[in-house]
Amino acid sequence: MASANIFLVGMMGAGKTTLGRALAQRLGREFVDSDRELVERTGVSVATIFEIEGEEGFRRRESTLLAELARQEGSVIATGGGVVLDEANRRLMHETGTVVYLRARLESLWERTRHDASRPLLATADPRARLAQLLEAREPLYRECAHVTVDTGSQATSTLVSRVLAALREYETAAGSDR
Numbered sequence: 001m002a003s004a005n006i007f008l009v010g011m012m013g014a015g016k017t018t019l020g021r022a023l024a025q026r027l028g029r030e031f032v033d034s035d036r037e038l039v040e041r042t043g044v045s046v047a048t049i050f051e052i053e054g055e056e057g058f059r060r061r062e063s064t065l066l067a068e069l070a071r072q073e074g075s076v077i078a079t080g081g082g083v084v085l086d087e088a089n090r091r092l093m094h095e096t097g098t099v100v101y102l103r104a105r106l107e108s109l110w111e112r113t114r115h116d117a118s119r120p121l122l123a124t125a126d127p128r129a130r131l132a133q134l135l136e137a138r139e140p141l142y143r144e145c146a147h148v149t150v151d152t153g154s155q156a157t158s159t160l161v162s163r164v165l166a167a168l169r170e171y172e173t174a175a176g177s178d179r
Ligand code: S3P
Pocket: 010, 011, 012, 013, 016, 035, 046, 079, 080, 081, 082, 083, 118, 119, 120, 121
């Protein structure tokens, strides 16, 4: 039997892509990065999709891709930070896979995004304040959707992979004893 997908959720700069790639490698699973997949399929950057179709158009594409990815099993999937805004996306991930929330403090999110111009939502006069706003609004959504929450900071990727694996094992043991 194929195993359920592992969905990584969390804010921009939480390290979903880096962790996801390493986790997939450790588990011998396929890794999919949702944003990268959208960029490959459309042939343009996320910023350009936002520019041409607005955030609404981007979200539509993101949800369609998520539904497609959820139909296959066994992958580690790094989602975009805003995927949880849609209730149907949250339900789909929660019901079809195991959802890991990579939780990070504002300071570390800011450190990891401040020199990166690829995120259209942070292209504002005060990107740090915007990041804080987004974190506050989304934190409850990440929590609602996740089976497991792992705090991230400045630790090495391999350490984080081990912590995520331990958290997943703990969750699976607890879920198994509830059945
Ligand atoms: C977004 C996060 C980005 C990307 C887009 C919107 C968001 O992905 O999907 O810029 O709404 O938080 P990352 O979380 O991989 O940066």
